[in-house]
Amino acid sequence: MSVTADLQTATLADRWTQFKLDHPKTRIRDAARQFGSSEAALLATQCTGQADARVVRLTDDFQSQLKDVSGLGRVMALTRNDSVVHERKGPYLKTSFKGPMGLTLGEDIDLRLFMQHWQFGFAVDENGRRSLQYFAPDGEAVHKIYLTEDSSAAAYNELVARYRAPEQAAELATQPAPAAPTETPDADIDVEGFRAGWRALQDTHDFFGLLREFGVSRTQALRLGPPELVQRLDNQAIVRGLEAAAAAELSIMLFVASRGCIQIHTGPVQRLVTTGPWFNVLDPDFNLHLKLEDVADTWLVRKPTTEGLVHSVELYDAQGRNLLLFFGKRKPGIPEQEAWRELVGKL
Template sequence: MSVIESTTATLAERWAQFKLENPKSRIRDAAGQLGISEAALLATQCTTEADAPVVRLTADFPALLAAVPTLGHVMALTRNDSVVHERKGPYLKVSFNGPTGLVLGDDIDLRLFMSHWHFGFAVNENGRRSLQFFAQDGEAVHKIYLTEASNTTAYDELVNRFRAAEQTPELATQPAPEATPETPDADIDVPGFREAWRQLTDTHAFFGLLRTFGVSRTQALRLGPPELVQRLDNEAIVRALEAAAATDLGIMLFVASRGCIQIHTGPVKRLVATGPWFNVLDPDFNLHLKLGDVAETWLVKKPTTDGLVHSLELYDAHGRNLLLFFGKRKPGIPEQDAWRELVNKL
């Protein structure tokens, strides 16, 4: 059932008052505290005026994203509740195959799941311009921010091209799909699952393996082959990032929303802890991880035709994946020895 989220002046005024009282608060936090979706807050700023700070966009997202390379150097942001992944560069090699899409630049590397993209807005926050996309419940799936090096003329042309006919301040949302209940361990064919894991030849086949045996991500780690999974303490991610930074090791960091997986490939250098967050603060890549949300950390090994691939995987208390951490590699090339040495010391 659709829900019309009230975007009357009252909500707009409540948000304005919240920003006055919490000037450093992010819109995601404001939405949570006001009991409304982030997209609904943005919609309150939609008007028919030419200088409206928020413009509702049409839902032709593949065509819109195919035009994003014209913007040049931008910042791509994908996040979940506990991790924010920000990567600067150009959008390159944008392609779609049905409901899935790819952006395959060396800097901005995305996997897109378009069935979760329902709303889009062009946003001007005191001169900081962006394109922001949301799921059916109004939760953000991906955002694209202009940088000082972006083509602002191309941005204006894109917004005009994809401006929706109606700029209403009301938003019809639907609740997010409920998570599928986990199958009891006793109903899982554990010996069959373990043997199938041992027979993997490609890391991408792992997700099909989970579907075949009806296991959740964290359930798979609990029940997987003992020689291929190991539970670690939740500070392991800090030690791993510090070790990678100290050796200038090329790594891969995956962070996902419902509609996008964003990947950083390369080294990390400047690591900074601030309050509850552990951060990577490099010129073209920022990562912000709320360490207290990490409930489970696993070292996971998956067989491939190129040998074992090792990953560090973080989950929250609800079993949701927060972060995947690999050594830098490409298909057809064995994993780096330095990465294996790093994770085996954790």
């Protein structure tokens, strides 16, 4: 029976249970779209409230939960968008918040957290693979934390018991995702003022304030930016760049964002593998999965700082959404690596 026909004859829980039996290899994110539902709503159907429930609804005290994740030891952090999956193993260290903004600043797990987009949390047991999973108001995943063979199962059980929600409802009230902001017509932008502001940057973080000041979208900025600081690349540049970084054993930084989290890998990459439409990094502590056919635009971007220019390779999809940012390893106050500049100069 088709998913459409099932909609008329069974509950979401029944349909999801049957779908998993019929399509065991289909990921829940893809299944949710086939159902016209959300990943969080499908998980909620398994919140039975029983002791053996595979899914447990958590309270919305997400900041405390993330601070307590440090007690789990070595875990795997996963942040993704539609086209890129970023997986990094390590402990959660130095997690702190200022209002809705948070940071996790370990050498392995490095996150920027935007808690205003976190609405639902679950503890999930997928045939023994246990995790904490968090979702935006529309039910789309913002961040997931998986136990590894080195994690503390006892600490995980204690965390789930501590933050177990009093109500384990099988239905979830989600809200539509916010509409993408309307882009200001190019003709209404003060292009010369914007370019002057870009050339005067002293810190890469000031770039986002510059976009707001001139009412410019991210991809519009790349189209209208100073010609000497922005260059369009072909969409295979990311493959060549990662291959060159691996060959040179160069430490790099790879940023991938969901609506509520930016996850950063800092270090080398080694094992690069293409599987169907996916280009992958398959290293022991870091995995990246990039769906190359979704990359519509690739740019080499240069931003002035007090330590000189900082170069990045930026990937966008056809809707102008950022998929991935690729930098050389650097710390504030330290000039960019010359080896990185040479690498991007050859792309």
